[in-house]
Amino acid sequence: MPTALDRPASGTQLVEDEKTADTQLPSSNNSYSNTLQQQQEDDNGTKKSRVTVIGSGNWGSVASKLIASNTLKLSSFYDEVRMWVFEEILPSGEKLTDVINRTNENVKYLPGIKLGKNVVADPDLEHAVKDANMLVFVTPHQFMEGICKRLVGKIKGEGVEAISLIKGMEVKMEGPCMISTLITEQLGINCCVLMGANIANEIAVEKFSEATVGYRKDKEIAERWVRLFNTPYFIVTPVQDVEGVELCGTLKNVVAIAAGLVDGLDMGNNTKAAIMRIGLREMRAFSKLMFSSVKDNTFFESCGVADLITTCLGGRNRKVAEAFARNGGKRSFDELEAELLQGQKLQGVSTAREVYEVLSHRGWQELFPLFTTVHEISAGRLPPTAIVEYSEHKPKFSLVEGSDKYY
Ligand SMILES: NC(=O)c1ccc[n+]([C@@H]2O[C@H](COP(=O)([O-])OP(=O)(O)OC[C@H]3O[C@@H](n4cnc5c(N)ncnc54)[C@H](O)[C@@H]3O)[C@@H](O)[C@H]2O)c1
Numbered sequence: 157m158p159t160a161l162d163r164p165a166s167g168t169q170l171v172e173d174e175k176t177a178d179t180q181l182p183s184s185n186n187s188y189s190n191t192l193q194q195q196q197e198d199d200n201g202t203k204k205s206r207v208t209v210i211g212s213g214n215w216g217s218v219a220s221k222l223i224a225s226n227t228l229k230l231s232s233f234y235d236e237v238r239m240w241v242f243e244e245i246l247p248s249g250e251k252l253t254d255v256i257n258r259t260n261e262n263v264k265y266l267p268g269i270k271l272g273k274n275v276v277a278d279p280d281l282e283h284a285v286k287d288a289n290m291l292v293f294v295t296p297h298q299f300m301e302g303i304c305k306r307l308v309g310k311i312k313g314e315g316v317e318a319i320s321l322i323k324g325m326e327v328k329m330e331g332p333c334m335i336s337t338l339i340t341e342q343l344g345i346n347c348c349v350l351m352g353a354n355i356a357n358e359i360a361v362e363k364f365s366e367a368t369v370g371y372r373k374d375k376e377i378a379e380r381w382v383r384l385f386n387t388p389y390f391i392v393t394p395v396q397d398v399e400g401v402e403l404c405g406t407l408k409n410v411v412a413i414a415a416g417l418v419d420g421l422d423m424g425n426n427t428k429a430a431i432m433r434i435g436l437r438e439m440r441a442f443s444k445l446m447f448s449s450v451k452d453n454t455f456f457e458s459c460g461v462a463d464l465i466t467t468c469l470g471g472r473n474r475k476v477a478e479a480f481a482r483n484g485g486k487r488s489f490d491e492l493e494a495e496l497l498q499g500q501k502l503q504g505v506s507t508a509r510e511v512y513e514v515l516s517h518r519g520w521q522e523l524f525p526l527f528t529t530v531h532e533i534s535a536g537r538l539p540p541t542a543i544v545e546y547s548e549h550k551p552k553f554s555l556v557e558g559s560d561k562y563y
Contacts, residue, residue, distance in 0.1 A: 297324025420481025
């Protein structure tokens with residue numbers, strides 16, 4: 157009996173693309189780097205793609221695992237997946253990169269999970285991207301400006317495509333700059349995005365979930381990304397709405413801070429559901445005010461409502477915000493992040509500040525009371541309890557002409 161989870165990957169042709177058995181790595185291979193394939197084209201004569209993942213945290217490592225399982229199977233990709241690692245020295249005195257390559261595990265950010273023998277950790281950013289024509293960006297967003305600067309002029313050239321799995325944005329004077337835009341502007345390459353209800357540790361143990369690829373124009377490129385990521389337990393759907401998909405992934409972290417505060421105040425499920433509904437409404441309004449091209453349907457994809465739910469129920473932003481409220485706002489988010497996340501990065505607080513900068517620059521604070529209140533609380537200007545007191549200041553639609561149609 158088929159189940160709801162037996163759906164085929166949308167728009168993909170996995171069967172035609174499959175590698176024949178003799179082009180796959182033997183399962184006992186322990187020194188992958190010595191067995192690089194020489195073949196430059198797939199069985200249909202199409203140039204093969206070489207993938208590099210830039211980032212190796214919790215999600216970066218899981219993304220590498222997903223990709224590596226597919227590059228082994230699909231003839232349009234080289235087997236090897238290079239993963240750029242921000243080098244760290246472990247308490248044992250060893251380099252993280254050396255340990256990943258020896259054990260095939262990211263012992264710091266994804267312990268206990270084998271990445272796949274064809275994942276090669278590389279601490280040299282320039283070297284890691286040298287021959288790649290498919291670049292997967294997956295670092296905390298605050299490091300992206302620096303990474304892009306280091307990559308200017310170092311990308312292979314024509315035909316290079318990027319995808320960003322990064323949730324967050326840069327704020328410039330003229331407004332928000334999405335990470336996909338930063339990549340395109342700084343490196344001169346097209347950039348899709350992949351977002352969704354994707355708590356990395358759950359995907360690492362192959363529990364079923366979905367994701368959304370946002371693309372700008374070229375559906376064929378979106379489908380290549382879908383083929384690279386899609387597995388029976390990770391179903392990827394393409395949507396022609398880069399900004400909508402990316403803003404969903406970014407803004408839900410602000411709502412997750414609000415949800416965590418509500419948990420820390422022991423307010424219960426009704427309050428949390430209300431916060432999620434109001435948050436989703438502000439996410440949609442903000443996205444559409446920023447980019448009129450954003451589509452309503454995007455909010456019903458995995459990147460929208462599903463990611464919002466999972467992040468407000470689990471996830472690191474919720475967890476740290478809960479601790480913040482339980483401590484009555486007396487211990488800072490920075491201190492709690494360091495204590496509770498062990499090197500992982502919190503996104504919601506910095507995104508709330510960035511969103512607030514956009515709102516205050518445009519005089520829109522009263523139009524977005526939830527986003528504004530989250531920032532005021534995390535900046536220490538309001539107590540955690542303010543998160544449930546904001547019915548006193550309902551959105552003032554009249555502030556921006558026509559904005560009521562976005563709510
Ligand atoms: N973890 C998840 O469940 C999840 C799910 C979906 C999306 N994301 C998004 O993926 C992105 C990456 O998150 P993650 O979970 O892979 O990372 P992480 O928070 O687990 O790890 C932090 C990473 O940053 C690196 N780092 C530290 N200092 C650095 C520096 N100065 N320059 C460059 N890198 C540095 C660390 O080595 C580590 O790889 C984020 O935008 C996050 O929002 C995460």
